[in-house]
Amino acid sequence: MIRKLRFLVLSTLLLTGTVAFPQSNESASSFAPFEQWKAAVLSGDAAALKSFYSTDPPAQVQVNTVKRDVDADVSFWLALKPHNMKVEVVRNEPRHGHISFIFRAEVVSGLPNGQTVSVTDDQSWQQQHNQWRLVAVERTDAPRLKQPSSMKKDIYPANADAHAEIKEAGEKAARNHKRLLLIFGANWCFDCHVLDLAFQRPDIAPILAANYETVHVDLGPEEEKNPDLVRAYEIPLNKGIPALAVADSDGKLVVSQKNGEFEDARALTPDVLLEFLNKWKPQAP
Numbered sequence: 001m002i003r004k005l006r007f008l009v010l011s012t013l014l015l016t017g018t019v020a021f022p023q024s025n026e027s028a029s030s031f032a033p034f035e036q037w038k039a040a041v042l043s044g045d046a047a048a049l050k051s052f053y054s055t056d057p058p059a060q061v062q063v064n065t066v067k068r069d070v071d072a073d074v075s076f077w078l079a080l081k082p083h084n085m086k087v088e089v090v091r092n093e094p095r096h097g098h099i100s101f102i103f104r105a106e107v108v109s110g111l112p113n114g115q116t117v118s119v120t121d122d123q124s125w126q127q128q129h130n131q132w133r134l135v136a137v138e139r140t141d142a143p144r145l146k147q148p149s150s151m152k153k154d155i156y157p158a159n160a161d162a163h164a165e166i167k168e169a170g171e172k173a174a175r176n177h178k179r180l181l182l183i184f185g186a187n188w189c190f191d192c193h194v195l196d197l198a199f200q201r202p203d204i205a206p207i208l209a210a211n212y213e214t215v216h217v218d219l220g221p222e223e224e225k226n227p228d229l230v231r232a233y234e235i236p237l238n239k240g241i242p243a244l245a246v247a248d249s250d251g252k253l254v255v256s257q258k259n260g261e262f263e264d265a266r267a268l269t270p271d272v273l274l275e276f277l278n279k280w281k282p283q284a285p
Helices: 002-016 032-043 046-050 070-079 162-176 190-198 205-211 227-232 270-280
Strands: 060-063 066-068 084-095 098-108 116-128 131-141 179-185 212-218 243-247 253-256
Touching: 032 046, 032 084, 032 098, 032 116, 032 131, 046 070, 060 070, 070 131, 162 179, 162 212, 162 227, 179 190, 179 227, 190 270, 205 212, 205 270
Parallel strands: 060 131, 179 212
Antiparallel strands: 060 066, 084 098, 098 116, 116 131, 179 243, 243 253
16 A cells, blocks of 8 residues: 555656655665654654655555554654664665665653564655655554565565466476465565565464465566466556465466455464465365
């Protein structure tokens, strides 16, 4: 959902001429506007914090898959009254004319019980009239699934032949009475990395291995790769990725996700993944 919102925001900025495509010289763990935003959070400066959010067009905010407003995001951070914020940067790079800045944070709060709050925040920064502003935020509070500390794993090798892999996986599935699980995604997709980690969980991996042959179908940097497979397995890319399809060993489609059910994998629970895998696994002979 948030990726579609970002596209709409960027389109508006391009039309109004308020976007300058960034040439980032920042290191992987440093981005000055974010450090200033973080300082405003730690100091509890509401006015300074709110000033980092775009007003024209209004910044888009999503929290645990629910659309919110800027005031709600600002209030969340200030309400923590943080004493300290340990940040682990997952991504800091230009993408489609904005800086995609994803971080994991352990916030030592100033709440009565002094609890530590875990957050994953996906921020899109845009340069507007020589000032950096947040144009989109996707925040996940207390995520139930493990969040990746980096996006370096090559889940979707660029030289992989998805057609050949599906054929090979189908032959294995036929021999072992399994189905195919096709995971459409790309290495740039944060939620694809979340899903990959989730499928390695000790409560999920055995069910996956016993019932499915898994194939990762690369969509490429612009979601332009393997268009025939996207059509054949009825993947609606406008609903976001990762997107899953289940097929019989002969490649015949059983089910595909039509509503971006796993697009926000970072906010899912293990039970949702287990329910999907158990629902569509092959029936006992």
